Amino acid sequence: MRTEIRFAGFGGQGIIRSGLMLATAACIWGDKNAVQTQSYGPESRGGSCKSEVVIADEEIDYPKVDEPDIVMIMSQEAYNKYVSTAKKGATILLDPSMVTEVESSLHLKTYNIPATKIAQKLGKTIIANVVMLGALTAITKIVTPEAMKKAVAQNVPRGTEKLNLAAFKRGYEYGRQLKG
């Protein structure tokens, strides 16, 4: 089975890093094939930014996302641009402090994750993407939380592992409660 995941927001939010963490978790600790691609403008902060992950049991031929099954959105611009390209019935995770105008008519399973608020409470807004990843892991079960935690720890700056794992845990718990 092939699952396509898209992460979108702006530069500096850890969008590309989020995709990389998920793909690493699936490939190295999840016993799956995974590929991550990315797209961003020349500006490293503030420009629109997208990261794509394909996870499959079989060999992955086409490495890009065509019709995503899962979309994690961290800006209004990204929501407006990408939500319509999601597969019917796709799972959408968004941060309501970043995405305020939401279309309700679309046939999508939308989950609001207050990642920025949770991250602020933990002391650093910059870890909001890891909160989102925690929720994504709980809601979609695309990888195990154990695999994801290893990928998070490996992909964050040294000395910030504890903080990031706390962010992951809070996001995971929030996602699990939402999912019920």
Added chain:
Amino acid sequence: MAKNNKAVLTGTHFLSGDLACAEGALAAGCRFFGGYPITPATEIAERMARRLPQIGGIYIQMEDEIASIAAVIGASYAGKKAMTATSGPGFSLMQENIGLAVMTEAPLVIVDIMRGGPSTGQPTMPGQQDVMQAKWGSHGDYEIIALAPSSVQEMFDLTIECFNLAETFRVPVMLLADEIIGHMWERVEIPPSNEITIINRKKPVVPPREYHPFQPDDDLVPPMACFGEGYRFHATGLTHDEKGAPKTVSIPEQTKLVKRLCGKIRTNTDTIIQVKEVTLEDADVVVVAYGIASRAALSAVRKARTQGIKAGLLRLITIWPFPEKLVAQIAEQAKAIIVPEMNCGQLVREVERAAKTTPVSLLSKLGEEPHRPSEIVEAMRRM
């Protein structure tokens, strides 16, 4: 990245194409990198800057790409396996010295992670627009070798192959990847070092007094002494005889040298050329593709087969020398050929030339998004 003093990082890794390329170079024995950072090839320079000093190699950041390739040529003369990595704008600056490397038969590897051009174009976006430049960018008649990876594993494997080909034929070899492959992350298996095939340049078997640096063996490739080993070695961009002495007016020397520089590649195309064939046996519609476009093409061919279309893929791993004979053979059997490229139509001309009367159709793509498999399947239906 943790400190690691091993040249070959045997094991399973999750790497980007750029990083895998750097690791492939180190595994091949590259111990000199002269470069100037440029998106989307910067990660290669960064990795080499960190890794080379750990294993006794040298990394130099030069003032620009002209100097970068000049330094690489010098390192090659001195006996090192050497490379540089760049993108379109830097590749343009390197063209003059690529000619010097061809003329003086300096084995070296040039990586071009292709972005959108012309000029500075779109730095972070993909392209396959330097394909003809790789072949014809420097003036004069010459042959080079260029390989086009389509996965992160191939960024590792083919970088090693680039060094092996460069050392075998004393020629600059280019790894032509696109931004998507360079920045894409995938699993890479790095084998134990004793399982990696490494080829080193032929050394002279005659005493220094009898050595002529441009006197070829039967394979048209001269053995190469390194500067400082006690052999006389005169290198010049001017037409030269087998001793390396300039021959600026001699018709026989010009003819002999240029024919040999081209001939050492042209007579060995069968051993150089690598392709991957997918369900070509009974194919009516054949997609000829390389790099990122070949990934969409592979998916398209598989989809088309499930829909009853007899589709096949010829994936070019070697794009220069162009596999003309093979394309001609395939064209004889196929009813139509499709060439998806992320440019306005470059390699498609070579395909057309080889395919003769078989219709060839270009699927051109520019900018951020590569071809989608569904677009290629639609093109098959139209043929």
